[in-house]
Amino acid sequence: MSRSGVARTIDHDEFDPIGTLALVVLYFVVLTVMWLFTYFVEFLGHGPTVVGLLPLG
Amino acid sequence: MRIHTYEKLWLAGSFVLIVGFIVTVTYGSVGLGIDMIGEEADGVSPDEISSDERFSEPRVEQVGENEYEVYVVAMTFIFQPDPIEVPANSEVTFYVTSRDVIHGFEVPGTNINSMAIPGQVAELTVEFDEPGTYGVICNEYCGPQHHTMEGSLVVTPEWEFSQTELEVDAPESVAQGDEIDLTATVSNGLLETHESTVNVTIGSQTTEQSITVDGESSENVSVTVDSDELGPGEHDWTVSVDDQEESGTITVGNETDTTESVPASVGTETVSVTMNPADPTRASRGVGYP
Numbered sequence: 001m002s003r004s005g006v007a008r009t010i011d012h013d014e015f016d017p018i019g020t021l022a023l024v025v026l027y028f029v030v031l032t033v034m035w036l037f038t039y040f041v042e043f044l045g046h047g048p049t050v051v052g053l054l055p056l057g
Numbered sequence: 058m059r060i061h062t063y064e065k066l067w068l069a070g071s072f073v074l075i076v077g078f079i080v081t082v083t084y085g086s087v088g089l090g091i092d093m094i095g096e097e098a099d100g101v102s103p104d105e106i107s108s109d110e111r112f113s114e115p116r117v118e119q120v121g122e123n124e125y126e127v128y129v130v131a132m133t134f135i136f137q138p139d140p141i142e143v144p145a146n147s148e149v150t151f152y153v154t155s156r157d158v159i160h161g162f163e164v165p166g167t168n169i170n171s172m173a174i175p176g177q178v179a180e181l182t183v184e185f186d187e188p189g190t191y192g193v194i195c196n197e198y199c200g201p202q203h204h205t206m207e208g209s210l211v212v213t214p215e216w217e218f219s220q221t222e223l224e225v226d227a228p229e230s231v232a233q234g235d236e237i238d239l240t241a242t243v244s245n246g247l248l249e250t251h252e253s254t255v256n257v258t259i260g261s262q263t264t265e266q267s268i269t270v271d272g273e274s275s276e277n278v279s280v281t282v283d284s285d286e287l288g289p290g291e292h293d294w295t296v297s298v299d300d301q302e303e304s305g306t307i308t309v310g311n312e313t314d315t316t317e318s319v320p321a322s323v324g325t326e327t328v329s330v331t332m333n334p335a336d337p338t339r340a341s342r343g344v345g346y347p
């Protein structure tokens with residue numbers, strides 16, 4: 001761009017890093033799935049678990 | 058300040074994640090009752106364990122309907138009691154301490170995992186819904202035989218669980234013609250009344266007696282057999298109730314010269330529930346639940 005000497009000015013919201021967004025979304029999905037797996041499958045799935053003196057469930 | 062739409066998006070996403078983490082942990086704590094391992098205010102120093110009412114006798118103790126307490130002492134390189142036996146469908150509180158160095162108290166495959174620290178008492182409550190057999194291992198290096206330090210935890214079906222102790226009082230020898238009195242003392246360590254059957258075999262004679270033992274008490278079962286029916290010689294006896302069994306041998310002397318050998322028959326002995334005072338000429342044996 002600088003070679004041609006023509007710079008294109010875009011608006012703040014015109015900047016559209018869709019690839020970055022996709023990566024961040026993927027990262028969040030991975031985090032969510034890993035959290036659910038760690039807590040509900042690996043932790044709760046391997047009972048008995050230490051409970052309080054007044055367990056409700 | 059102008060924030061880009063995408064930036065708003067992942068800021069919001071981060072907040073949702075954090076709130077999600079907090080919600081799951083809160084649900085586990087409030088909804089499922091999941092708790093941290095606590096420390097009993099009253100510690101016990103290793104040299105006081107033998108005189109401590111909680112730990113001098115490591116044991117499983119019933120404290121309420123479906124509620125049990127287990128006092129565990131870890132030491133190089135064993136756990137006491139071993140095996141730990143509790144019924145299914147129960148709430149069990151473990152109190153764990155160490156007699157020497159730092160040990161671990163882990164039930165592999167479950168979330169039961171605590172340190173056993175000398176001087177301190179770890180307290181953890183667990184619900185056992187299903188019968189099963191678990192191992193117990195030490196997961197803190199505690200010495201050269203650390204890798205052999207293991208125990209076991211047996212969750213028995215509710216109807217099979219008992220805390221019966223059997224003690225049998227039987228003579229070692231009787232003169233020919235005398236009566237053999239055998240007394241079995243059955244004690245019940247549970248809070249509830251326990252019903253069971255005592256099986257007594259003397260020589261080839263077998264008798265069965267149902268007993269009902271109140272919670273935290275004991276009952277005696279006496280069996281009397283005429284030694285003439287057994288004949289001279291050595292006769293093995295066995296008494297069993299629940300998972301307990303005691304056995305021994307009675308020698309019937311041959312002073313009176315009985316030429317006639319009477320075949321042993323079942324059903325001629327008398328069975329009565331009596332209190333039988335201790336007699337020093339009798340051999341007494343007893344075993345306890347671990």
Ligand SMILES: [Cu+2]
Pocket residue numbers: 132133134159160161195196197198199203206
């Ligand atoms: Cu150890």
